[in-house]
Amino acid sequence: MKVLITGAEGQLGRALQASAPANARVLAIGRADLDLADAAAVEARVRAESPDLLINAAAYTAVDKAESEEALAQAINAGAVTAMAAGLAGTAGRMVHISTDFVFDGRAARAYRPHDSRNPLSVYGRTKAAGEDAAGPDALIVRSAWVHSAGGENFVRNMLRLMAERDRLSVVSDQIGAPTWAPGLAATIWKLVARGGTGLWHHSDAGVASWYDFAVAIQEEALACGLLDKAVPVIPIKTADYPTPAQRPAFSLLDCSATRGLLGDGYTHWRTNLRRMLLEEKALG
Template identity: 65%
Template sequence: MKVLVTGASGQLGRAVMDLAPHSVQVTGVDRQDCDLVDVDAVRTMVTDHAPDFIINCAAYTAVDQAESEPELARAINADAVEAIASTHSGRLVHVSTDFVFDGTSSRPYRPDDARNPLSTYGRTKAAGEDHLRERDLLIRTGWLYAAGGRNFVRTMLRLMSERDELGVVADQVGCPTWAPGLAKTIWGLIGAEADGTFHHSDAGVASWYDFAVAIQEEARAMGLLQNSIPIIPIATADYLTAARRPAFSLLDSSKTRDLLGDGHTHWRMNLWHMLRAEKHLG
């Protein structure tokens, strides 16, 4: 089986490449190989590689910057997906986001729940979803992080080593998700010949404040931080951003877990795994 992975140098793309089954012939491409803004280049890439599967890990993820660059966000998050889907004769595995929901639910969002994105980023990701075909596979996730990537965990580690005090939003709730766990799920769903929409996140629930407190505790225990600093819970209204974010973005992953039969790892355990890998990176 030939598989092409877009966004191969990103934190999810690297995990997908690293965890590819030995029986799979996997090729990774990134920005320097194909500019996803160039629709003709995208179509040529698909035609030249002619894979059985394309796993699309590439995305415009600068949530706030997307408010001032909507055309660029749409080109990467929606138009490139359309170009892949309309050119590719095989199956497309596309990764999307909890930001397609508005955060007003009183329970975790199920794969078939109505979308109502609040931001340009969320709207462009929803538009990308709409280009998938019946045989394709859509996997939504959120709060993604991995060792060596650009993410909340590494930002917190830096700020905690630089500042005497840190305020973190406490009224946005979701679940941190370790990229290698999502990569494992992607390969599992491919192996199960799944199609349609699935959700993946780690087990449990957290606010960004809860996540930050856990990062500091685990990093101190592991020797990644020398000192602890006060972490102050703040409201979203006290930390204004260009893009609106859902206040509640838990994803219901029960459909995924039932199909794969692989249990559910709590986010704090996966945070420990990530920080251990981060320590090994130096």
Template identity: 65%
Template sequence: MKVLITGAKGQLGGALRRTAPDSTLITALDAEQCDLTDSGALREKVASENPDILINAAAYTAVDKAESEEELARSINADAVGVMANALDQSGGKLVHVSTDFVFDGTSPLAYQPEDQKAPVSAYGRTKAEGEGHLRAGDLLVRTAWVYEAGGANFVRTMIRLMKERDELNVVVDQIGAPTLATGLAQTIWALVGRGAEGTYHHSDAGVASWYDFAVAISEEALALGLIDTKPRIRPIATEEYPTPAQRPAFSLLDCSKTRMVLADEPVHWRENLRRMLKEEKALG
């Protein structure tokens, strides 16, 4: 099976390469090798590679910056997806697209099902929702949330850096979801591809957390591993106390039961995966 992966240098792109089945022939592209804002070059690249599967792990993810750069975000998160789908129409390949909990408005009292109505509240969310609209029958959409990985640019590593610098941190307590280890997400994507899955699926780690809960857990696990010397005071604050250009969904927990049922596997709790990531982070030095 010939697979083309975009976003090669991202957290998920790296995890997809590390966990790829032995039977796959991988070509992985980063932004330097394929500019997703250049529709012509992107179309030519997909055509020349002629993949059986194209996994689009690339995205414009600067949530706040997207408020002032919505057209740039749209060109990467939406327009490029349409180009990929169109190019694959010619070759017969399948598109596997990764999206986000930000396509929802966060007002649901229950975890979001794959088929729930989208209602994004930010430019980033709008462009990701538009990207989903370019998928064809037979393609695969996998939504996820709060992704992190050892060595990547993410909330966990930012918290550890700040915990080394400060005695007290303020972290939002009224935004609820579930963290997701990129390695587990990649393994789920490969498993869905292997089963020929089509349509929309969700993947995040088991459990529920606020950003405050996540930060507290990071401090406890990091202290136990010697990644920080002392545990700072972490103060829970409301979203209104930490204003940002982009609105975030207050509740964006994803219901992953369909995914787990199809794959017949057990979800890993986010705290267990956090511990795993921090051990890998320590090994990286």
């Protein structure tokens, strides 16, 4: 099985490569290999490679910057997906597209199910929703949230840096969701592929957290494993106290019960996977 993975240098791209099944011949491409804003080049590359499976793990993810770069975000998050689908047209190749909790508006009273109505609040969310539509009805679309992995660019590593540099931190406490360890997400994607999955699916780690809860846990676990040598006060603040260009959903917890039910692989709590990630981070030096 020939597998083309975009976003080779990203957290999920690396995790997918590391956990690829034995029968997969993986070609992973990154920004240096292909400009995803160039739709013609994307379609031509996909057509030339003619993969059995295309996993689109690349995206424009600068949520706040997207508010002033809407055309670029649209080109990468939606236009490139349209081009990928066109490149696969007429072949037996399948597409896996990775999406986000930001397609929802955060006003739900329960965790979001895959087929709940979307109402994105930001340019990033709108362009990711457009990417879901562009992937087509036969694609496998996996939504996730708050992704982190050792060595990546993410909230966990940012908190570790700030906790080492500052005397105190303020972190938003009224945005609720659940973190996701990238290797766990990658494992779910490969399992869904093996099942021939199509349509919408959700994956995040089990449990619920605010960004403040997550930050507190990061400090506690980092102190326990020796990544930090001192604790600093972490102060909860409201979203209104930390204004950003992009509006974020206040509640974006994903209901992953359908995914876990299909795969029969149980739930892993986000704090367990945070501990795993921090141990890997420590091993990196």
